[in-house]
Amino acid sequence: MKILAVSGSLRAKSSNTMILQALVDLAPDVMNIKIYDGIGNLPHFNPDIDNENALISVIDWRSQLQNSDGVIFCTPEYAHGVPGVLKNSLDWIVSSGEFMYKPTAVISASPTPDGGAKANASLVQTLRVMMAAIAEGTVLSIPAVSAKLNHENKLIDPVTAIALRSVLDNLELSIDGSLSKQSSME
Numbered sequence: 001m002k003i004l005a006v007s008g009s010l011r012a013k014s015s016n017t018m019i020l021q022a023l024v025d026l027a028p029d030v031m032n033i034k035i036y037d038g039i040g041n042l043p044h045f046n047p048d049i050d051n052e053n054a055l056i057s058v059i060d061w062r063s064q065l066q067n068s069d070g071v072i073f074c075t076p077e078y079a080h081g082v083p084g085v086l087k088n089s090l091d092w093i094v095s096s097g098e099f100m101y102k103p104t105a106v107i108s109a110s111p112t113p114d115g116g117a118k119a120n121a122s123l124v125q126t127l128r129v130m131m132a133a134i135a136e137g138t139v140l141s142i143p144a145v146s147a148k149l150n151h152e153n154k155l156i157d158p159v160t161a162i163a164l165r166s167v168l169d170n171l172e173l174s175i176d177g178s179l180s181k182q183s184s185m186e
Contacts, residue, residue, distance in 0.1 A: 008075025115141030
């Protein structure tokens with residue numbers, strides 16, 4: 001299973017990116033998780049430049065999504081919402097359909113006690129409008145994330161590791177169900 005993992009933060013030492021790295025380490029053997037780092041290369045969304053001559057960064061973003069069996073987002077919360085760079089990346093694919101029925105997991109990680117729950121809910125809502133398949137057990141908010149990473153930005157909290165593994169297991173089930181539907185339709 002090819003999984004594309006996307007951090008909502010561009011910071012080099014982002015705790016959200018470190019959570020995605022922890023997912024790479026926790027993933028079952030059947031999953032190959034690739035962390036996509038190109039959302040910062042996307043221009044501001046403009047429908048006037050979204051045509052047959054689309055920019056290479058947009059083509060790459062769409063291609064990465066199309067070629068994945070599932071997607072995992074991990075985002076911080078800014079001003080009770082998703083970061084602009086993440087929302088911009090989603091704007092580029094609203095009308096191109098890469099998320100239609102794509103098994104998707106949504107994680108937010110924040111130093112706050114609610115774990116970025118407002119950004120999480122906002123992202124889930126946006127992805128559902130885009131027809132992403134967000135199965136039960138594939139949404140998680142991680143509160144007080146700073147205390148769950150060590151000075152090397154490695155996950156040290158076993159409870160969070162169990163919760164993340166559960167998200168992966170549920171995403172795997174969602175992908176298996178999606179692949180079964182596709183093969184029965186062929």
